[in-house]
Amino acid sequence: MARPAYDEFQRQREEFLNRERSRGLGADLVLSADEERLNRYVMHLKQQELAKGVENPYELVSGRHFFEMLERINDSPLFKLIQKMPKGGILHAHDTAIGSTELIVRATHHEHLWQSGSIPQAEGDPMPAYKFSRTKPTVDGDWRLVADIRSSMGSEAYDAAIRQMFTLYTKDPLNAHRDINDVWRKFMALFICFEPMVTYRPVWEEYFYGCLEELLADNVTYLEFRGLLPPVYDLDDRTYSPEEIVQMYVEQSDKFLRAHPKFMGVKFIYAPLKFCDDATFDGYLELVQKLQQRFPNFIAGFDLVGQEDLGRPHTDFNERLLRLPPTINFFFHAGETNWIGRRDENLIDAILLGTKRIGHGFAALKHPVVLEEVKKRQICIELNPISNQVLKLVQDFRNHAGAFYFSDNYPVVVSSDDPSFWCAAPLSHDFFVAFMGLASARADLRLLKKLALNSIEYSSMDGAEKSVAMEKWTTAWNTFLQEALQSVPGEF
Amino acid sequence: MARPAYDEFQRQREEFLNRERSRGLGADLVLSADEERLNRYVMHLKQQELAKGVENPYELVSGRHFFEMLERINDSPLFKLIQKMPKGGILHAHDTAIGSTELIVRATHHEHLWQSGSIPQAEGDPMPAYKFSRTKPTVDGDWRLVADIRSSMGSEAYDAAIRQMFTLYTKDPLNAHRDINDVWRKFMALFICFEPMVTYRPVWEEYFYGCLEELLADNVTYLEFRGLLPPVYDLDDRTYSPEEIVQMYVEQSDKFLRAHPKFMGVKFIYAPLKFCDDATFDGYLELVQKLQQRFPNFIAGFDLVGQEDLGRPHTDFNERLLRLPPTINFFFHAGETNWIGRRDENLIDAILLGTKRIGHGFAALKHPVVLEEVKKRQICIELNPISNQVLKLVQDFRNHAGAFYFSDNYPVVVSSDDPSFWCAAPLSHDFFVAFMGLASARADLRLLKKLALNSIEYSSMDGAEKSVAMEKWTTAWNTFLQEALQSVPGEF
Numbered sequence: 001m002a003r004p005a006y007d008e009f010q011r012q013r014e015e016f017l018n019r020e021r022s023r024g025l026g027a028d029l030v031l032s033a034d035e036e037r038l039n040r041y042v043m044h045l046k047q048q049e050l051a052k053g054v055e056n057p058y059e060l061v062s063g064r065h066f067f068e069m070l071e072r073i074n075d076s077p078l079f080k081l082i083q084k085m086p087k088g089g090i091l092h093a094h095d096t097a098i099g100s101t102e103l104i105v106r107a108t109h110h111e112h113l114w115q116s117g118s119i120p121q122a123e124g125d126p127m128p129a130y131k132f133s134r135t136k137p138t139v140d141g142d143w144r145l146v147a148d149i150r151s152s153m154g155s156e157a158y159d160a161a162i163r164q165m166f167t168l169y170t171k172d173p174l175n176a177h178r179d180i181n182d183v184w185r186k187f188m189a190l191f192i193c194f195e196p197m198v199t200y201r202p203v204w205e206e207y208f209y210g211c212l213e214e215l216l217a218d219n220v221t222y223l224e225f226r227g228l229l230p231p232v233y234d235l236d237d238r239t240y241s242p243e244e245i246v247q248m249y250v251e252q253s254d255k256f257l258r259a260h261p262k263f264m265g266v267k268f269i270y271a272p273l274k275f276c277d278d279a280t281f282d283g284y285l286e287l288v289q290k291l292q293q294r295f296p297n298f299i300a301g302f303d304l305v306g307q308e309d310l311g312r313p314h315t316d317f318n319e320r321l322l323r324l325p326p327t328i329n330f331f332f333h334a335g336e337t338n339w340i341g342r343r344d345e346n347l348i349d350a351i352l353l354g355t356k357r358i359g360h361g362f363a364a365l366k367h368p369v370v371l372e373e374v375k376k377r378q379i380c381i382e383l384n385p386i387s388n389q390v391l392k393l394v395q396d397f398r399n400h401a402g403a404f405y406f407s408d409n410y411p412v413v414v415s416s417d418d419p420s421f422w423c424a425a426p427l428s429h430d431f432f433v434a435f436m437g438l439a440s441a442r443a444d445l446r447l448l449k450k451l452a453l454n455s456i457e458y459s460s461m462d463g464a465e466k467s468v469a470m471e472k473w474t475t476a477w478n479t480f481l482q483e484a485l486q487s488v489p490g491e492f
Numbered sequence: 493m494a495r496p497a498y499d500e501f502q503r504q505r506e507e508f509l510n511r512e513r514s515r516g517l518g519a520d521l522v523l524s525a526d527e528e529r530l531n532r533y534v535m536h537l538k539q540q541e542l543a544k545g546v547e548n549p550y551e552l553v554s555g556r557h558f559f560e561m562l563e564r565i566n567d568s569p570l571f572k573l574i575q576k577m578p579k580g581g582i583l584h585a586h587d588t589a590i591g592s593t594e595l596i597v598r599a600t601h602h603e604h605l606w607q608s609g610s611i612p613q614a615e616g617d618p619m620p621a622y623k624f625s626r627t628k629p630t631v632d633g634d635w636r637l638v639a640d641i642r643s644s645m646g647s648e649a650y651d652a653a654i655r656q657m658f659t660l661y662t663k664d665p666l667n668a669h670r671d672i673n674d675v676w677r678k679f680m681a682l683f684i685c686f687e688p689m690v691t692y693r694p695v696w697e698e699y700f701y702g703c704l705e706e707l708l709a710d711n712v713t714y715l716e717f718r719g720l721l722p723p724v725y726d727l728d729d730r731t732y733s734p735e736e737i738v739q740m741y742v743e744q745s746d747k748f749l750r751a752h753p754k755f756m757g758v759k760f761i762y763a764p765l766k767f768c769d770d771a772t773f774d775g776y777l778e779l780v781q782k783l784q785q786r787f788p789n790f791i792a793g794f795d796l797v798g799q800e801d802l803g804r805p806h807t808d809f810n811e812r813l814l815r816l817p818p819t820i821n822f823f824f825h826a827g828e829t830n831w832i833g834r835r836d837e838n839l840i841d842a843i844l845l846g847t848k849r850i851g852h853g854f855a856a857l858k859h860p861v862v863l864e865e866v867k868k869r870q871i872c873i874e875l876n877p878i879s880n881q882v883l884k885l886v887q888d889f890r891n892h893a894g895a896f897y898f899s900d901n902y903p904v905v906v907s908s909d910d911p912s913f914w915c916a917a918p919l920s921h922d923f924f925v926a927f928m929g930l931a932s933a934r935a936d937l938r939l940l941k942k943l944a945l946n947s948i949e950y951s952s953m954d955g956a957e958k959s960v961a962m963e964k965w966t967t968a969w970n971t972f973l974q975e976a977l978q979s980v981p982g983e984f
Contacts, residue, residue: 003814003815005814016843017837019861056673057801058670174666174667175667179555181548181550322496338890339890340899345509348505348509349505353501365857366899368515394888398831399891403832404896439832
């Protein structure tokens with residue numbers, strides 16, 4: 001075959017690049033003149049940041065561990081811009097890992113909190129137990145009032161110790177945990193230690209309201225979160241039922257929405273642990289139906305959580321799940337694993353069960369029929385890039401499966417999973433690493449805007465709710481645009 | 493939408509799994525009864541090995557660094573079986589990094605070898621210089637005869653030091669090099685240090701013949717290798733021309749083929765460094781045409797080598813490359829990078845220039861149109877999984893882009909790039925990690941057989957050569973099968 005002339009080759013090359021670019025996430029959006037101007041500035045900041053890593057990959061923010069780069073990200077002008085950007089909603093995050101460590105610190109300032117054991121000094125030390133109680137807890141342990149520990153060690157020192165304890169953050173993340181099971185053990189230990197603190201009713205309500213405030217401050221205005229509904233209790237030894245707990249969520253949400261009319265809404269996915277016996281599982285299914293009947297507008301559906309590699313496979317649950325009425329929507333975690341041909345096959349179950357979205361879907365990349373069905377059925381993949389790095393699925397963000405999904409406009413959102421435990425903002429850090437690492441160096445403001453739009457499109461809001469949400473988001477976007485343009489230098 | 497009944501769901505699930513499996517690499521092959529029996533044993537060994545990593549990912553051979561697992565791989569019965577398997581050919585390997593360190597040790601036993609500087613004691617120490625010469629080299633340096641160093645430190649100690657110097661192998665691979673540029677610097681230093689040793693004519697011929705012997709011992713019976721044609725010299729200060737150097741390759745190959753008629757052949761891809769100015773580049777293009785005219789059956793084509801992120805982009809060379817006659821085939825390295833939207837776009841140039849195969853193609857995954865064209869044009873991607881891990885593109889083999897290519901039967905071969913520098917066999921270790929890590933846990937003997945068949949199909953052999961090669965390979969495969977079955981326990 002004869003080779004083309006150079007000008008013909010150049011034409012073919014341009015066409016090839018255009019074909020590729022036209023398939024990327026957000027390529028269908030047309031920017032306004034104002035957006036174009038902001039985009040030039042955004043791309044300048046992006047290229048400036050990436051350039052640091054061209055000659056020196058050790059300085060590449062998208063190639064390194066998030067913990068190693070956190071301070072630099074926080075200082076970067078592009079991150080600050082992304083923080084201000086209306087990002088739509090969070091569609092994948094877990095109840096007690098959404099709020100920042102400051103909300104945990106605030107919890108420890110409540111009266112009647114007891115601690116047994118000490119705050120770990122070194123990696124691997126056991127974590128203390130907590131309990132709110134008027135009187136010293138009767139279960140075994142060296143219970144002391146946190147108020148007393150606080151005054152003996154100094155209040156600021158205690159707060160600092162709490163901040164350090166309730167995070168996976170470490171200066172040496174590549175060596176801190178040797179494998180995925182190790183880091184998951186620590187991760188689970190954080191949830192378990194924190195639970196009796198957050199399930200104390202006053203904290204429960206305050207924490208959840210605080211989460212919504214932090215979302216809004218991060219310019220996230222919709223939340224569709226997963227929760228275990230752990231038993232909430234009070235000082236009178238009352239344990240609240242799941243319905244009462246959901247009622248608390250509803251009340252706090254309503255209160256917050258009244259105070260902040262630009263917020264678009266809150267919905268809840270009941271997502272208990274997949275480490276359970278069949279009888280317990282039957283209980284989950286009964287409960288989700290009851291909740292759905294009582295809170296039809298608040299309950300989005302059902303999911304199962306826990307480390308996928310070690311949890312029961314979906315095949316254990318399918319028969320029972322199929323008996324649920326079709327009014328119960330599924331939002332299954334699936335493919336949160338590096339395995340190929342093992343638990344990653346949960347993806348197939350999730351799809352055939354009619355899941356509306358897929359949590360993580362990291363392994364979907366290695367399943368060609370899953371990929372086809374995801375596109376055909378428009379099943380949104382909820383990407384959580386920082387979570388996947390911290391929990392040791394992937395090291396370099398540019399190798400994240402999301403890079404593939406972005407390149408060919410798969411239905412995706414970017415979410416944050418458990419931002420509390422990696423010192424991340426509710427959503428901005430995940431948007432940042434997605435934009436810098438999962439996305440092509442060429443991907444621009446349209447990708448960020450598309451991620452925000454997708455978070456509305458693939459949410460569980462109904463048509464009317466989505467219309468209202470779109471109006472609110474558009475207003476916020478236009479306001480952001482005008483404000484952002486004021487600080488864009490004249491040359492752009 | 494109503495949910496299906498459980499038996500209907502099970503039927504759909506089986507069908508879904510079958511659709512996926514039928515698309516995987518090798519799924520089109522039908523095994524004979526004997527092959528089926530061996531396959532049951534192979535899958536038993538595979539599952540047994542993978543099972544170690546299910547509960548304890550730190551023991552997962554496909555999830556860890558090759559250097560950390562090398563001893564265990566070498567001891568594993570599955571690896572030993574893969575070593576004995578006729579694997580077809582190596583389509584991607586580099587001239588002076590194919591032979592084992594023992595061939596380098598053997599080179600240092602030649603007379604008249606001089607060394608300036610010491611063998612490094614610690615990471616980062618400079619490497620010594622070498623030169624064959626009848627008299628002490630006149631260039632600056634503290635030249636001593638290797639024979640003298642050898643007798644002063646003990647011959648075995650010297651050999652051991654040589655083995656340790658000419659490898660990237662280290663006990664702590666995750667911390668040994670902080671980024672891709674660091675490890676490439678070391679990697680390049682090995683080539684540079686070794687060059688004056690291997691380009692001494694007696695070593696040059698003996699080394700190349702030794703490589704072919706090692707290939708055969710690893711049951712690899714075809715070689716299509718890339719080389720820089722560095723100036724070969726002798727003790728009479730003669731420097732050989734590129735044509736003379738290729739002539740040496742041809743002669744050694746012919747001699748080897750006469751001695752080993754089951755070997756299928758050798759071809760050469762002229763692949764100079766992409767770090768060059770335009771005038772030098774013009775020289776490359778002239779040379780490849782001259783070589784092709786003089787050795788039409790031996791010269792397969794042209795390529796460019798060097799760290800892709802830092803080398804000149806393909807766009808610098810396209811205009812000149814297009815002027816080459818269409819008889820010169822291209823086998824470009826492209827997409828050996830984690831970048832998206834930068835040097836990875838070399839993939840587009842490679843395809844539009846009509847490349848026959850793509851070296852590495854790691855980044856092709858993130859280019860949907862590249863993926864389409866690779867399938868449409870049947871451009872074989874030469875995967876080198878261990879190389880990509882050692883040179884810091886990817887950590888967990890299950891995240892290697894090859895996992896995606898395998899899952900949907902992309903045209904691929906597995907090769908070894910520079911096995912010498914990672915203490916790997918010519919091909920068996922790459923086959924092993926590809927089978928255990930890139931492939932699904934479900935992928936079986938058909939995948940391994942397909943990889944061997946692909947290495948013939950996508951080679952540069954012409955039709956007649958391929959027929960002969962297929963006959964030889966089939967004979968070897970059947971012999972292997974009968975021998976392997978003798979050690980398969982009765983229960984399979």
